[in-house]
Amino acid sequence: MFKYEYELWMQKQIQQEKNHRRSELLQKGLSHGTVELLRSIWYPVVGNFDHLYPEWEVRDYNNGYRYLDLAYMPGNVKGDIEVHDYRTHARDLDTRRFKDLCRRQSLLSLDDWIYFPIAYLSIRDEPEYCKQLILSFIGKFVSSNVGASLDCVESETVRYARRVLRPFTPLELAQHLRVTDRYARKVLHRLVEKQLLNVVGGNLRFRSYQLNVGRHL
Numbered sequence: 001m002f003k004y005e006y007e008l009w010m011q012k013q014i015q016q017e018k019n020h021r022r023s024e025l026l027q028k029g030l031s032h033g034t035v036e037l038l039r040s041i042w043y044p045v046v047g048n049f050d051h052l053y054p055e056w057e058v059r060d061y062n063n064g065y066r067y068l069d070l071a072y073m074p075g076n077v078k079g080d081i082e083v084h085d086y087r088t089h090a091r092d093l094d095t096r097r098f099k100d101l102c103r104r105q106s107l108l109s110l111d112d113w114i115y116f117p118i119a120y121l122s123i124r125d126e127p128e129y130c131k132q133l134i135l136s137f138i139g140k141f142v143s144s145n146v147g148a149s150l151d152c153v154e155s156e157t158v159r160y161a162r163r164v165l166r167p168f169t170p171l172e173l174a175q176h177l178r179v180t181d182r183y184a185r186k187v188l189h190r191l192v193e194k195q196l197l198n199v200v201g202g203n204l205r206f207r208s209y210q211l212n213v214g215r216h217l
Contacts, residue, residue: 068080139162
C-alpha cells in the first residue's frame with residue numbers, strides 16, 4: 001500500500017511542478033533516509049501525504065536556492081522536516097559545512113519555518129519514539145482533527161496528548177483543562193475505552209497515559 005501511494009504522490013509532485021530545478025531533483029528520487037521516514041514513520045501514523053512537499057525550494061539571503069527534505073504546509077503555516085544522516089551531519093561535518101548548516105537553520109527560523117530535524121539512526125532504531133515525535137509535530141499545525149464523536153473536553157485531551165512527548169498523569173491533565181483530578185480521570189478512562197489513549201505505567205492511583213499511535217486520527 002505504501003509503495004503505491006508513494007509513487008502516486010511523487011508522480012503528482014513531478015507533474016504539477018513548473019520549476020525545472022525542483023522537477024529535476026524530484027525525478028532523481030528522494031534520499032534513502034527520507035523514503036525510510038515516509039515508509040516506516042510518516043505513512044503508518046498519518047496514512048497519507050497531504051500537505052507534504054519533498055525537495056521544496058526556498059531562497060536564501062544570498063539570492064541562492066536551498067531545498068528542504070520535506071516541507072509540511074497545511075494552510076499558511078510552514079514546517080521543515082530534515083532527515084540527518086550521522087555520516088554527513090555529525091561525524092564528517094567540517095567547519096564550513098557546520099557553519100552553513102547553522103546559517104540554514106537560522107534563515108528558516110527567520111522566515112517562520114518550524115525546523116524539525118530527525119536522525120536517520122532514530123528512524124532505524126527508535127521508530128515508535130519517532131512516530132510520537134511526528135504526531136506532536138503535526139499537532140502544532142493541525143490540532144482540530146480529533147474525531148467528530150468526541151465532546152469538547154475529550155477533543156482537547158487528545159490535542160494535549162498529541163503535543164506532549166511523554167506519558168502524562170491525570171493531575172497534569174486536570175491542571176491543563178482546569179477541572180478536578182477526579183473528572184480528568186473519567187475523561188481519560190473514556191478515551192482509553194475508545195482506544196485513543198493507552199495506559200503506560202503506574203498503579204491505579206498513579207497511572208500515566210499516552211496517545212495510542214495506531215488510533216490517533
